Amino acid sequence: MSNPEFHPACLVFPPLPAAEFDALVADIAAHGLIHPIVMLDGLVLDGRNRLLACRQAGVQPRFTQWRGTGSPLAWAISANLQRRHLTASQRAVLALDILPHLAAEAKARQRLSRGRGRRKAAGVSATVPTRGKASQIAARAAGTNSAYVEAAKRLRLAGDDLLAAVRLGQLTLGEASRLARYPASVRTRAIDLRQAAPHRRLSVVLRDCLAEIPPAAVRPGARRGRVRIWCGDSLGLMRSLLDDASIDAVCTSPPYNVGVRYGTYHDSRPRDEFLGWLGEVFRELRRVLKPTGSLFLVAGHVPKHPWASYELAQAAAKHFQLQNQIAWVKSLAVDGRTRGHYRPVAGSRYLNRVWEQVFHFTSDGRVPLDRAAVGVPHACGWNHGRHGDGSGLHCGGDCWFIPHETIHRSSDRGDHPASFPVALADRCLRLAGCGKGSLVLDPFCGVNGIIAASRIGARGIGIDVDENYCDRIAAACGTVVEHRPRRPR
Ligand SMILES: C[S@@+](CC[C@H](N)C(=O)[O-])C[C@H]1O[C@@H](n2cnc3c(N)ncnc32)[C@H](O)[C@@H]1O
Known part of the structure; x- marks a missing residue:
């Protein structure tokens, strides 16, 4: 073995x-x-x-x-709970994590009890209670209470990054809820600082963290922008509802036509037909984007389609100039330790894909960027005068380590197979100088795409063809899905 x-x-x-x-x-x-x-x-x-x-x-x-004869889930939980010292907050997230497994076991039990002779289901366990609301059952199994589980559920809406930090014991649920009021950049940095010094109080961590980041980007509870979620075909909706030169920035990851299983959309069309359609999408994006605007195109590849991301970029290059190429690194292994998360590739031929490309397109390749908004502190001071802009920060470069939340099984990913972290879009939008008053578009918003716009206080339009994805992202942005949207004013 x-x-x-x-x-x-x-x-x-x-x-x-x-x-x-x-x-x-x-x-x-x-x-x-x-x-x-x-x-x-x-x-x-x-x-x-x-x-x-x-x-x-x-x-x-x-x-x-x-x-064993009972439920493997129950057995693994009780074996681990006895050995591991999990905090009450970690137990609440554990309860949330086991909910889908409990549902699967309940289904299996139902099938068996309907089966021949209504024999006793093999999955029924003595240690996991099986009656009551799902979150109560999960709470009891994980040794916590359902109020905590409900708090963990609410936190999941605020962001996977926070839930991951609670799961790892880096934050309590209360601390994570407090951090939820801050933009992704602050949260990421605060979690990093807390990881480096686990016993420091959150208020001290936040103070240090806020000292590093420009004040405009960190106001807690900054007013949410008005984000609209349109359910429908993005090409048709852009054509009929969006004015010329009305959008400040687009950050999006279109389907790649590599056979990914989305909810409604079938990601497997004849190649030429797909590229023709995508060309039309980019033509529309060029029309609606302001001349000073930025298009961030997030694109990965799969072993079966090694040129997928480049084909996407070439389709965009017919209408835009490529201004920057960014490597979005999802997972990094340094000195034998790995951080971050990726989906492993089976077999021994290919390396795991731990990064994706972010192609930054503009109308003429000369659009100024707000590099300080996503800058990093100088490691040493001797060259500030020459390269600094007075902000105390310098350009962080074109390789961005923004890990996905570490997930332990596919159900953690939710029902969307290819979402990017909110922090990735957050960094793109701030680099493009977006903030209050900007209008941001993601024509393929999935479940995460336009959340960053809402967090930085911008107005946003997210479009997706799938109703379920639209429901989820609308809830995360505190808005409702529009099935027959009206032209934005
Ligand atoms: C790569 S995913 C985008 C994921 C998104 N960036 C996120 O973080 O959740 C592509 C999305 O495009 C949507 N889609 C496919 N065809 C579409 C169309 N014609 N109009 C609008 N959305 C479409 C799919 O439902 C899918 O959610």
């Missing part, structure tokens, strides 16, 4: 903190693996950290099969 995969029940727990993991590696190196790794149907059900520690210590792991 060289490289077994993990059972979803074992993935609902956050990885061990680095110090505890290092201690486990040292212990296994010194004494060998004492408790074998528990397997179910070829997947690791319990012992993920032990397996990883064995690999790091160069110790051959031992395996045993799970012989």
Whole structure:
């Protein structure tokens, strides 16, 4: 068993903190693996950290099969809850994480109880109660209460980054709710600072964090802009409703036609037809974008279509000048430690894809940018005079490490297969100088696309053809979906 995969029940727990993991590696190196790794149907059900520690210590792991009769989920939860010291906030997020698994088990139970002779469902467990509201059941299983689970649900609407930090024990639910009032840039930095100094009070972390970032970008509870969500075909809606030169910035990730499974849209059309349609979309974007505006085109590739992102960029290049190319890095491995998250590629031929391209297009390639708005503090002071602009910040460059929330299984991603982090759009929009009074467009907004516009206080228009995605993003922006939108004034 060289490289077994993990059972979803074992993935609902956050990885061990680095110090505890290092201690486990040292212990296994010194004494060998004492408790074998528990397997179910070829997947690791319990012992993920032990397996990883064995690999790091160069110790051959031992395996045993799970012989339980109840629910594997319940067994994995109770085994881990006894061993791990999770805070009340972490337990609340754990309860949220197990909700979809509980629903799957409930369905399986229903199927079995309807089956021949209404035999007792194998998934029914003695430790996970099965009656009551789903969030109450999940709360009891995770050893917390449903009010906490509801708070975790509300936090999920504010952003995956905060939920991830609570899951990892970097923030409590209360601290995360407080951070939710700040824009993504502040939150990301605050989480980083807290990670570096886990015992510092959040107020101290925030004070340091705010000292680094220009004040205009960080006002808590900045007035939300009016973001509109239009449900429908973006090309048709842009043609009929948007005026020439009315949009300040577009940040978008269109479908790539690589067979991704979206809700309504089928991402698999004849190549020429797809590129022809995309060409029309870019023609429209050129028409509606102001001459000083910016188009940020986020595009990845898949092994089967290695040129996908370049084909997209070439279609845009017929109407725009390419001004910058940015690498959006989702995950980074330095000195043997990995940060961030990506979707692994199966097999041994291809490397995992840990970055995507962000093509920055403008009308003439000469549009000035607000580099200080996304600048980083100088590491040392000697050259400020020559390169500084007085803000104390310098240009952070064209490689952006903006990790996705670490997810432990596909259901964490929600029902959208290809969303980008809000912090990515946030950085693009601030670089383009957007703020209160700007009008931002994402013609393929999915579930995250236009949220950043709302957070920086800009007006925004997000368009998606899928009703469910529109519902989700409208809720996140505090607005309603428009099925027959009117022309913006
Ligand atoms: C790559 S995803 C965008 C994800 C988005 N950036 C996010 O972070 O959630 C592309 C989106 O385009 C939508 N879409 C596809 N064809 C469309 C069309 N003709 N008009 C509007 N939206 C469309 C899909 O439903 C999908 O949500």
